[in-house]
Amino acid sequence: MEFPTLPSIAKRRKALGKTQADLAKLCDVGQSFVAKIERGEAMPSYAIAVRLFETLEMLEARHIHGLSEMQAKDIMTRKVFTVTLKDKAEYARKVMLEKNISQLPVVDKENGPPEGSITEKSLLGKETAGKTVREVMDRDVFPTVTPHTRLSVVISILKEQEQAVLVMERGKIVGIVTKHDVLSHTKP
Incomplete structure (x- = not known):
């Protein structure tokens, strides 16, 4: 030894x-x-x-492991696309396809707190024509963290089969961290 x-x-x-x-x-x-x-x-x-x-x-x-004191703010995507409860489900689908993303937080009003989520799974095999986001969304809100939450904590949350983690500050969504974000910012 x-x-x-x-x-x-x-x-x-x-x-x-x-x-x-x-x-x-x-x-x-x-x-x-x-x-x-x-x-x-x-x-x-x-x-x-x-x-x-x-x-x-x-x-x-x-x-x-590439976790050297990193925090959510270090890897979060700052441009968070959201949809509102009143938006058409087809609009959510269009945003997801155009922006190449697999999930969207659902808010009641622009810059409001999250009310739920809509994912690829929410839309798969469902008739969405004429329906609102409220009618097809998942009621589960993505877990939330602060910008200063350690990356190791965010990874633990994502390992629990979560699609994404929202980064919140003063009641507003300031970022989102997905599994893809973690993989592209950490070492193998």
Whole structure:
């Protein structure tokens, strides 16, 4: 078994694009103490050394999976297409086809809170001629998060068979995150 060495701290930290201040804050120690450890001028206690190495391992794991401190706002699509309850179902279908999207949030009025959703599944095999969105939509509202929600949380929500996650701020839809967004912004 190979144990990490104190001189490896600086190399690992720099590879992650972190400053001494970043690492110090995450480990609840002073930046000057991290600098002294990296220069070999200070010897941390066992507890602090463990904290430093565990923090570096956690950051490296996130980095490998492309989740390094990313938040919903970092990958969300800002231009969110919506339809209203009164819109015709055929209009929703047209928007989805033209914009190459598989789901739309349904709102009561423009810039209003979500009331439901309409997806490809909502329209498949249904007669939609002359019907409104209200008549064919799914009653389920997409789950919502804030722009600052960690990406790992958003991924957990999407794994629960959700089509999309709406990003809300002050009661308004400011973005949407789909499985496609996550896949195109994370590493394999």
